[in-house]
Amino acid sequence: xxxxxxxxxxxxxxxxxxxxxxxxxxxxxxxxxxxxxxxxxxxxxxxxxxxxxxxxxxxxxxxxxxxxxxxxxxxxxxxxxxxxxxxxxxxxxxxxxxxxxxxxxxxxxxxxxxxxxxxxxxxxxxxxxxxxxxxx
Numbered sequence: 192x193x194x195x196x197x198x199x200x201x202x203x204x205x206x207x208x209x210x211x212x213x214x215x216x217x218x219x220x221x222x223x224x225x226x227x228x229x230x231x232x233x234x235x236x237x238x239x240x241x242x243x244x245x246x247x248x249x250x251x252x253x254x255x256x257x258x259x260x261x262x263x264x265x266x267x268x269x270x271x272x273x274x275x276x277x278x279x280x281x282x283x284x285x286x287x288x289x290x291x292x293x294x295x296x297x298x299x300x301x302x303x304x305x306x307x308x309x310x311x312x313x314x315x316x317x318x319x320x321x322x323x324x325x326x327x
Contacts, residue, residue, distance in 0.1 A: 195313040197225050198232055198312045199224050199225050200312075201312045201317060202234060205310075211240070213252070214258055215262060218255055218259045219255075224314075227314060229314055230285075231266070231267040231268075231269060231282075231317075232316075233290070233303065235322065236321065239303070239321050260326060261323070263284060263285040264284045264285075264288070264290070267282045270315050270316050273298065273305070276294065276305075276308070278294075279294075282300075300318075303321055305318045306321050
């Protein structure tokens, strides 16, 4: 069986998650997401971060507690594949609150659309999303 990269290395190798990876590094969450897991990560692309108001990312990189809160809001404990996700109405995040899941037309997590589901990693699964999830 081919050895898969972990969540962080998979995101780095993809090349479209530079902002996410920089944020994870700034928040000291690399070791966590390289851990045994398994984790399910709803991963916003660089384009998703670009949709945020100007200056948001820079501000978050300076506010590590808030940044950690937002990043952990994108992570669910366990390996939740697309086949599992479509059966859910919500999922509890590592941050502590829930994201809403709507699988009626494609799959939406809160206001984000899953553009690519089930990117396999050796410590979980990544679902690529087009919008950054912001906890209430």
